[in-house]
Amino acid sequence: MTEWTEPGVDDPFGLHNLPLCATRDGWVGVRAGDLILNLGAAEEAGLLDAGGAFTRETTLNRFLATGRPTWTRVREQLTDLFTGLAEAPHRATVEAMLHPVDGTALALPFEVADYVDFYSSEEHAKNLSRLFRPDSPSLLPNWKSLPIGYHGRAGTVVVSGTDVPRPHGQRKAPDEERPSYGPSRRLDIEAELGFVVGAPSTGPIDVDDFRRHVYGAVLVNDWSARDIQAWEYQPLGPFLGKSFATSVSPWVVSLDALEPARSAAPTQDPPVLDYLREAERYSYDIRFEVFWNGTLVSRPPYAGIYWTPAQQLAHLTANGAWARTGDLYASGTISGATPEETGSFIERTWNGAHPVRLDDGSTRSFLLDGDTVTISAAARCSGGPADGAMVGFGEVRGTVVTRV
Numbered sequence: 001m002t003e004w005t006e007p008g009v010d011d012p013f014g015l016h017n018l019p020l021c022a023t024r025d026g027w028v029g030v031r032a033g034d035l036i037l038n039l040g041a042a043e044e045a046g047l048l049d050a051g052g053a054f055t056r057e058t059t060l061n062r063f064l065a066t067g068r069p070t071w072t073r074v075r076e077q078l079t080d081l082f083t084g085l086a087e088a089p090h091r092a093t094v095e096a097m098l099h100p101v102d103g104t105a106l107a108l109p110f111e112v113a114d115y116v117d118f119y120s121s122e123e124h125a126k127n128l129s130r131l132f133r134p135d136s137p138s139l140l141p142n143w144k145s146l147p148i149g150y151h152g153r154a155g156t157v158v159v160s161g162t163d164v165p166r167p168h169g170q171r172k173a174p175d176e177e178r179p180s181y182g183p184s185r186r187l188d189i190e191a192e193l194g195f196v197v198g199a200p201s202t203g204p205i206d207v208d209d210f211r212r213h214v215y216g217a218v219l220v221n222d223w224s225a226r227d228i229q230a231w232e233y234q235p236l237g238p239f240l241g242k243s244f245a246t247s248v249s250p251w252v253v254s255l256d257a258l259e260p261a262r263s264a265a266p267t268q269d270p271p272v273l274d275y276l277r278e279a280e281r282y283s284y285d286i287r288f289e290v291f292w293n294g295t296l297v298s299r300p301p302y303a304g305i306y307w308t309p310a311q312q313l314a315h316l317t318a319n320g321a322w323a324r325t326g327d328l329y330a331s332g333t334i335s336g337a338t339p340e341e342t343g344s345f346i347e348r349t350w351n352g353a354h355p356v357r358l359d360d361g362s363t364r365s366f367l368l369d370g371d372t373v374t375i376s377a378a379a380r381c382s383g384g385p386a387d388g389a390m391v392g393f394g395e396v397r398g399t400v401v402t403r404v
C-alpha cells in the first residue's frame, strides 16, 4: 500500500501536469508527484471512465485513438479524483492502485506507427549547413517555404534507459580515398521535442486542427552518426546514419498541460502559403538541458523553433497522406543562438574544434562507448493560476555501448 500525498504546484509533476506512461509490468498509468496510478485498475474499479481505453491495455494507443473529447473528460476526471483525495472516502481504494515512480520500470508508452524527423530550428539548420556544406548558402532556398523533414524508422524508437549500441556503417573521412565499413567515429545526439498523434485522419490535417489530432509530446534523442550521414545523405537525405536508434522519454505530456506554457512563435518571413497559415500561431516555452556523463553542456530553448508542430503536421499530410494513432514527429534538433544552447554535439564542439570539458576533467568531441547522455526538459507556465509553475517532461537517457 502506497500512501497518497498531494503534490503541490511547485512540483513539475503536480496535478497541473498528469503525464501518461506504460509500465513493463503491462499496465498504463498517470503520474501525480512521485506516484503512478494504474489507470486500467482505476477504470475497472469505476473510478474513471475512458470507455475501456485503459482497461487491460499495455500501451496508450487505445486511449490516444479516442480523441480530444475523451482526453479532456479523462483529464477532468483525474483532476477530480486526485484533488482532496487525502480526505476522500475512496482514498484507500486509490492507494491500492498507486506505485512509486522509483521502482516502477517504464516501457515505450505507445506503439510508434510512423516516425518523422523535421528540421525546423533555424540556428540548427544554419549550423549544420556551415559544417556540412561550407561552400553553399547557409539556408537552402526551400527552408523558409516548407518544414523540411524525412521519414525515419519507427521500429528503432526505444524508451529512455535503453542502451544504444554504437552503429556501424560506411564512412569516408575527407582525407580517406575510399569508404570503409566499421563503427561510427562521430556519434552524436539530437535534442528534440516529439509530438504524438492520437486521433487519426483520412487525409490532410488542417493547420488549425493540430489540437484535434495531437495528444501531447515526449522528449526525443535522435542519435546521429555524423560520419555515416555525411557520406550517405546526398542527394536523398539521412538514412542509416540516423535509423539505428531514437530514444524517447517515458512520459507523454498532454497538450492540455502545455497550454499555460504557450509562447510567441517567430514571425515568418517570407509569408507562408495558405495551407501553412495558422489562425493563431504559437510555440511553447520549453527549456531543455543536455547532460554528458552528468555534466550540463547545453540548454536548448524550444520556443524559438521556426516551424510550429501545427505547421509540421499540416505539411506532413498536405500531399494526402493520412495520419495514424501513434505517429511520432519530432521538432528537429533544437538549437539557440549560442554554443551553450545547441542541441547536438557537432554544433556544441564545432565538429571537434572546441571539445567540451566534463566534470571529471576529461574532454569530448563525439560520444565514446560508455558515455551516457541525459536530456531533460520542463515547460514554464506564465499567466493564469499556474503562473511560474513548471510542467516536467522528465528525461530521456541513453548509454552508448560497444556493439558485439
Ligand SMILES: O=C(O)/C=C/C(=O)CC(=O)CC(=O)O
Binding pocket: 117, 118, 119, 120, 121, 124, 125, 128, 129, 132, 190, 192, 222, 224, 238, 242, 331, 332, 333
Ligand atoms: O543539414 C544537414 O545536412 C543535416 C541535418 C541534420 O542532421 C539534422 C536532422 O536530422 C534534422 C534535425 O533533427 O533537425
Ligand SMILES: [Ca+2]
Binding pocket: 117, 118, 190, 192, 222, 330, 332, 333
Ligand atoms: Ca533529428
Ligand SMILES: [Mg+2]
Binding pocket: 152, 222, 223, 242, 243, 244, 245, 246
Ligand atoms: Mg533516429
